[in-house]
Amino acid sequence: MSATLLRVAWIHLKRDRVALALCFVLPVVFFSIFAAIFSGGGEGGARSIVVLLADEDDTPTSRRFAETLDDMGALRLSRGPAASESNPDPAPWKRESAHRAVRSGKAPVAVVLPEGFESTFGDFGGDRPAVDLLFDGANPVARATVDGLLQGAAMQAAPDLLIRRGLDQLDRFGGGLTDAQKRALDIFLPVVRGERSPSSVTGDPRDDEAENSGFGGLVPVRATEVGAEEDGRSMVAYYAASISVMFLLFSMVGAAGSILEEKERGTLERLLASRVSPGRILGANWIFYALLGVAQLSVMFAWGAAVFGLDLSSPQRLAGVAVMTVATSAAAAGFGLLMATHCTSRNQLQGVSTVLILVMSAVGGSMVPRFVMPPFMDQAALFTFNGWALDGYLKVLWYDDPSATLGASLVTIGPEVAVLAGLTLAFLGLARRAARRWDAA
Amino acid sequence: MQFDARIRSTHHYASSPVDDPVLTVTDAAKSFGDVSALAGADLTLERGEWIGLLGPNGAGKTTLVRSVAGRVRLDAGSITLLGEPLNQATNSRSHLGLVPQEIALYPELTAEENLRAWGALSGVAKAELGERVDWALEWSGLAERVGKRVKTFSGGMQRRLNVACGILHRPEVVLLDEPTVGVDPQSRERIWGMLEALRRDGASLLLTTHQLDEADRVCDRIVILDHGKVIAEGTSAALKERTAGAGASLQDVFIHLTGRELRE
Known part of the structure; x- marks a missing residue:
């Protein structure tokens, strides 16, 4: 009897590629990433x-x-x-x-x-x-x-x-x-040896x-x-940004999973039969998820400010955080839709997105600051969503110039905002392409 | 048929200027890869008529219904709704109502919220929405559960709400895919009663079902589809007489026409 149960369990695992990936691939990928970070190994060696x-x-x-x-x-x-x-x-x-x-x-x-x-x-x-x-x-x-x-x-x-x-x-x-x-x-x-005090x-x-x-x-x-005393900077800024961005991705994928639930329930088919186009369905969902993301990030930063003294008092910082929050949420919402439209079930979405988000977060600096990474890993971060979002937030919260005008301080995050906007368009474009299967066959 | 006479539709369906069929499917063909789902199916639905679309699994019923609902593009043939060729942009599609086999509702929303949502998505004007929702809640016997979330409803209540959401915009043609599957006899009676009220108001229904006794009881005409083609049609009595003989049931007719071989 036990042998039968073992056999059934094995067949289930063998046929569930997502479970197999989570079981065997994710630990190896994670081990490799952290080994590369902390050993300074790989091409490019330790950074100077x-x-x-x-x-x-x-x-x-x-x-x-x-x-x-x-x-x-x-x-x-x-x-x-x-x-x-x-x-x-x-x-x-x-x-x-x-x-x-x-x-x-x-x-x-x-x-x-x-x-x-x-x-x-x-x-x-x-x-x-x-x-x-x-x-x-x-x-x-x-x-x-x-x-x-x-x-x-x-x-x-x-x-x-x-x-x-x-x-x-x-x-x-x-x-x-x-x-x-x-x-x-x-x-x-x-x-001299430091064994006694001079006094x-x-x-x-x-x-x-x-x-x-x-x-x-x-x-x-x-x-x-530098900046600790005169500008009230603290590491809270780094952690607020890094943790927020990682959890934003998880939230967006979780929210976008409702599309798969709609598909399973039949409400998606009913919507499409009601002359609501796939583009409109995606667009409405994207707006909702992006607003949800803005709300989530706003709560995180407000909590950081209220409890941990994150300084958001200057108009430059506030405006910068607002712009980055909108850009980051828009792109994360697009990422959620991209994942949801490419997966066929909630389980698949959960498994695949967990692997992707954890890897992006590790490489992009949400788990380990990029300055401890070897150069090739630091470069790899630029291929991740987290890398660009974190760079933008750190420019606003950490490397900002308090004497700069509002316009000048926003210009500094121009590249990050542009990349996130580009990612948004790319994610939405790919999601729409994947949603072609919703069109009349 | 048991039905609470107090629950009546408060509206009547618009009459077309001509007495043409409300729905015509002509020589419909559709293949998915090597599989031919429709192979020249023809169907005509008259105003106020109920057609029971029967057929074994894989006969093409769902493909035909989805074609009419605009969810399947035909490889050949045509569909005309209220005299207008049917396509994605056809205005007459707003006169079509779809009640899917799945309970296609939002479980976290209440009955009223679901009705409001589906009503708005089906094009009901904001000014009319409240009145329509109230009518639908009465019509489906859910007025007392108006504020409860749908996920707390029994299967029968969910089925009734599922039907109500599909007809809230007062379509002239209603497509019903297995509307009573998985519900107890009481709920089934109630659903047929609800649909009977639609018939009295002049709606035309195309119904797919495997419950042949019900089709026999409520439909004006039976269409049997097999291998993508209509193999027989007519009133239940005429079909019985033509095929299995007097005293036969619709199931006898069905087996006679489609055989005993299992369909996968």
């Missing part, structure tokens, strides 16, 4: 981080430091904006221009070597000007990587300076290597503050998240 360098010191030591940093391979150092027809010979990055570039998402990190960099290079204490690391909060990985590489570069860039500075420190703390000074060094060395040696609490501003490293680094 673009770092903007503003050298305010402009001394032999700062230049050697920059060259060493450039040679480390994990970074791509940019010393100035790319030349263009309007600006064939652009000026090197300055603190302000680098700040603006990071703010607008052109690079995840900028390094500013301050004046006095050379004269204090290798000092372990005192008033050392800190290297400024301006980072994009959307990419914490880049910040941590560059921070570490700066210390490595300091070690490799000027060992002679480090030795000299080391002796200076020895003289400062040891004073001729008397016994008492040796004991003092024994006490100080754990501080435990000097008795001055201000030395702890000095350590916090870079005492613990060869190069004192002051990391600043």
